[in-house]
Amino acid sequence: MGKVKKRTHSQRSSSQPKPPNFPSYQTAPNLNPKVRLLCEIISTTPSSTVETLLQDTGLRITQFDVENVLKFSYSFPSQAVKFFRWSGHQLQHHHSPYSWNLVVDLLGKNGLFDAMWDAVKSMKNEGLVSLATFGSVFSSYVSFDKVKEAVLTFEVMDQYGCVRDIVALNTLISAICREGKTIDGLEFLSVAKSRIRPDLDSYAILLEGWEKEGNVSLAKTTFDEMVAEVGWDPANVPAYDSFLSTLIKGKDGVNEALKYIDILLQRKCYPGIKFFRDVLEDFQKVGNVRGAELIWKAMVEKVGIRPDTEMYNLMIELYCSKNYTDTAKKMLDEMVFTGAFPDMQSYKVLFHFLIKNRKLKDASVLFNEMVKNEFFPIKTDCIAAVKIFLDIGDPYVAVKVWKFMIENYDSDLDETGNLLINGLRDANMLPEAVKYAEDMIERGIKVTSATLSRLKHSLSREKKDGVLAVPGGSSPSCFNGLDDLAPVASCHLSKCLGSRVAELKTKLNEEENIQKM
DSSP states (O other): OOOOOOOOOOOSSSSSOOOOOOOOOOOOOOOOOHHHHHHHHHHSSSTTHHHHHHHHHOOOOOOOHHHHHHTOTTTTTHHHHHHOOOHHHHHTTTHHHHHHHHHHHHHHHOOOOHHHHHHHHHHTTTTOOOOOOHHHHHHHHHHHTTTTHHHHHHHHHGGGTTSSSSSHHHHHHHHHHTOOOOOHHHHHHHHTTSSSSHHHHHHHHHHHHHHHHHHHHHHHHHHHHHHHHOOOOTOOOHHHHHHHHHHHTTTTTHHHHHHHHHHHTTTHHHHHHHHHHHHHHHHHTTTOHHHHHHHHHHIIIOOOOOOOHHHHHHHHHHHHHHTHHHHHHHHHHOOOOOOOOOOOOHHHHHHHHHHHOOHHHHHHHHHHHEEEEEEEOHHHHHEEEEEEEEHOOOOOHHHHHHHHHHHOOSSHHHHHHHHHHHHHHHHHHHHHHHHHHHHHHHHHHHOHHHHHHHHHHHHHHHHHBOOOSSSSSOOGGGGGGSSSSSSOOOHHHHHHHHHHHHHHHHHHHHHHHHOOO
């Protein structure tokens, strides 16, 4: 079998790309210990001695081991090639085609083009050269800004047993466009199409390149050429998506995209969900409500695409960010009728902004719905809700949120709990304040000395006055319909709370003394 010829690897390309971010065995999870050891030897041993050290390990190597080691050895091409030769002796020089392609790729990605071609020639001798091999060579040349060399490589493919067909042509165009050189890809296609007829993929690749580069003018030129060369085809969705996504980025982009959507529909062609989702993501980032609404209407009503939960969430977040919480709520209600269903993100975003914008009636209703559907609000929003509901004089919802918090969170509850106790006390709901203070103490939630002092003061005042702060023979009207707070009938403290006040004061004193220790 042919082998990689020994030669120095000093003949690098003079045009260096940005330093590549090669994969490292050090960050690879669950890597086989044998592979990890071999990678460590390659990465820490000089090229001149690496084969000797590898031999001294006494390890037996499989084709799969070789593939895995090479994948993590791109940063050490000289040592990697020597490992490849050394392992070949164990495998009777029967390396897998994938291993050979990895050698070609790691040499090319390091700009070692002479050595790369030596490997390709060795592969040719074994009949192992494939389109994947040339795809790697194309990519390596283009990454070093050597598009001309990549094109020349395409011209000699047949000498290595590979056909220069439309698949090979598209492979080269793709390698060129991935590196942000779509204009070179277009120029190559203009020359090559006299010998090889472009197909849908040829133009889809170019249009994707223009999308990444944001070149609206050339995207239109390429689109027109595509229609002239291959016509309209409902299967050409990737090309249509890329083209529309490019138009959106240009001047008057929304109207331009809407115009071409109508043209596509007239030809029985349709953009896909990728365009729809990408545009919504972009509009959500920049806060373009009007643009999102226009595209939404066109894609849903004209094209007939059914948005999924993620797309609804993008609209909900967009509306909320612009304080259109009523519209966001309508979107949430609409979801179930279109086959999408709210998830945690849907509820979380809307609840957060309802609390933030003090839409507290809606927030209370949504909170109940969230708990019912087991989509629990995050702790920070619960804390904000308790504070705001106390501030506006609605302690009953604050208590409901607090009960949810102590059932579902077990840390960082002290501040909110003390806030609730003081809020209930300030709302003339002393029995409830004491009740929740006792509950906090039993749960190990710290009640501050300041909170305890206020409760003691209020209890002393109530005992002195002799009556509860809520006179009359019935529960306060604000308790009506409330399940989670027991009604508090007015009664004389000497009859109902006489001994209880002393008991509570004693307990509060004990807790206060513990805190001072």
